[in-house]
Amino acid sequence: MSDENILTEDGFSLTALQAGDKVEFARLVDAYYQVIYRLAVKILGNPQDAEDILQETFIKAFRYLPDFNGRSRLSTWLYRIATNEALMLIRRRKPDAISIDEPRNGDEQDQEPLQIVDWCCMPEQEMLSSESREYLDQAIESLPTSLRVVFVLRDIEGLSTLETGEVLNLSETAVKTRLSRARLRLREELTRYYGDRMGRKPVANEGGR
Amino acid sequence: MAHENCKHLLGSLSEYIDGALGDEICAEIEKHLAGCENCRVVIDSLKKTVYLYHVTSEDPQVPDGVRNRLMQRLDLKDLIDK
Ligand SMILES: [Zn+2]
Numbered sequence: 001m002s003d004e005n006i007l008t009e010d011g012f013s014l015t016a017l018q019a020g021d022k023v024e025f026a027r028l029v030d031a032y033y034q035v036i037y038r039l040a041v042k043i044l045g046n047p048q049d050a051e052d053i054l055q056e057t058f059i060k061a062f063r064y065l066p067d068f069n070g071r072s073r074l075s076t077w078l079y080r081i082a083t084n085e086a087l088m089l090i091r092r093r094k095p096d097a098i099s100i101d102e103p104r105n106g107d108e109q110d111q112e113p114l115q116i117v118d119w120c121c122m123p124e125q126e127m128l129s130s131e132s133r134e135y136l137d138q139a140i141e142s143l144p145t146s147l148r149v150v151f152v153l154r155d156i157e158g159l160s161t162l163e164t165g166e167v168l169n170l171s172e173t174a175v176k177t178r179l180s181r182a183r184l185r186l187r188e189e190l191t192r193y194y195g196d197r198m199g200r201k202p203v204a205n206e207g208g209r
Numbered sequence: 210m211a212h213e214n215c216k217h218l219l220g221s222l223s224e225y226i227d228g229a230l231g232d233e234i235c236a237e238i239e240k241h242l243a244g245c246e247n248c249r250v251v252i253d254s255l256k257k258t259v260y261l262y263h264v265t266s267e268d269p270q271v272p273d274g275v276r277n278r279l280m281q282r283l284d285l286k287d288l289i290d291k
Contacts, residue, residue, distance in 0.1 A: 026285045033279055037271050051275055055282045062283065110219045113251045120253045127257075133265055140262075155259055156266045180223035187251070187258045 008074045018066045025065075029058055032075065035157065036082045042152045043086040045141045053089065057082040072166050079159065080167045083149060090145055111184040117195035127194065139189040143182055150175055151182035214241055215248055226256050 006014040010031070016024040036057055040050035060081050068077055126132065140148060153164045154175070164175045218238055224230050225238055242249050280286045 022285055025283075026280070029279065029283065029285065030276075033276060034271050037275060038267075038269070041269060047269075047272065051278070054275070055279055058279065058283055112216065112219065113247070116247050116250050118250045118253065120257045127261060128265065133268060136261060136265060137268075151262075155262050158263075158266070176224060176229075177220075180220060183223050183255060183258060184219070186262075187255045190258050190261070191254055 006070075008070075010073070010075060012074065014068070014070065014074075018068070020062075020065075025062055028061075028074075032078055033058070036078060039079065039082055039152060039157060040086055042137075042140060042156060043083065043145075043149055044089065045137070049086075049089060053082060053085045056085045060085070073163070076159070076163050076166050079153065079157070079163075083153070083167050087145070087149070110181060111188050113184070113188065113191075115188055115191035115195060117191055117198070119191060119194035119198055122194060122198060126197070132193075132197075135193050136190075139186050139193075142189065143185060147178050147182040147185070150178040151186070154179050155183070212245070212247075215245060218248065222252060222255055226252065226259065 004015065008014050012028055012031075013021070013024055017028065033054060037050055037054045040053040040057075041047060044050055044053065057078065061078060064081075068074070072080075140151065143151065149168060150164060150170075153159045153167055154161065159167065161172050161175050161179075164170070165172050168175070170178075218241060221230060221234060221238065225235065230238075242252065277286075
């Protein structure tokens with residue numbers, strides 16, 4: 001065995017990880033379990049499912065690390081495992097539902113703006129109240145899966161277009177198109193919601209955050 | 210948004226707010242925006258939409274116990290501090 005120690009760009013010893021070093025693997029788990037958990041919650045909309053996917057992701061990661069070829073970032077590779085696990089769960093739940101990879105006909109279109117209300121001047125505190133945050137989550141859940149995963153990876157997790165394409169096996173053009181559709185749909189949903197709230201008196205008790 | 214020009218620009222707005230478009234198409238969009246209030250509202254609310262999801266991207270907090278159960282499942286529990 002050589003003494004060569006290959007480091008990943010996020011500072012893990014790939015050599016140790018691929019040799020099955022559990023201490024190094026525990027470090028990796030600690031660095032990424034929160035982002036993977038959140039990713040799963042946002043794709044699946046359910047904490048229990050998200051926890052299952054989190055566990056499956058790291059079980060698979062440990063098993064397949066020796067096959068990791070270093071062509072993508074290690075974090076991208078983890079996102080890829082987690083996303084695939086989440087999509088498989090959705091497929092198992094709804095086997096006759098539309099394909100996740102191919103958008104349905106209706107999803108092929110840009111959401112034409114129907115709601116033209118300027119809600120941007122609303123106080124940020126109100127836009128980010130706990131009720132509003134719940135609505136933000138609901139709006140993501142209302143997206144078709146093929147658009148939702150792209151939006152979550154790009155705009156919530158902050159992956160680049162290229163990385164998102166690597167995670168989902170999509171061209172950069174396809175990522176951009178789906179991101180555009182997702183954003184326009186969410187804009188429509190949020191405009192309906194915030195536009196409606198602008199017409200109301202502020203709720204007396206806005207609660208916590 | 211009934212206007213044909215507005216529809217024509219719709220597919221470019223997402224890349225426009227990312228600053229990912231070339232000068233020529235940006236100029237075309239800005240020229241249109243100067244004379245179209247509806248599209249200005251759509252652009253602003255599109256930006257705000259992306260912004261709101263960005264600032265809430267650290268939601269939700271990972272519940273207590275998730276990390277422990279994960280480490281247990283991975284058989285790593287003895288290796289880590291609680
Ligand atoms: Zn217009």
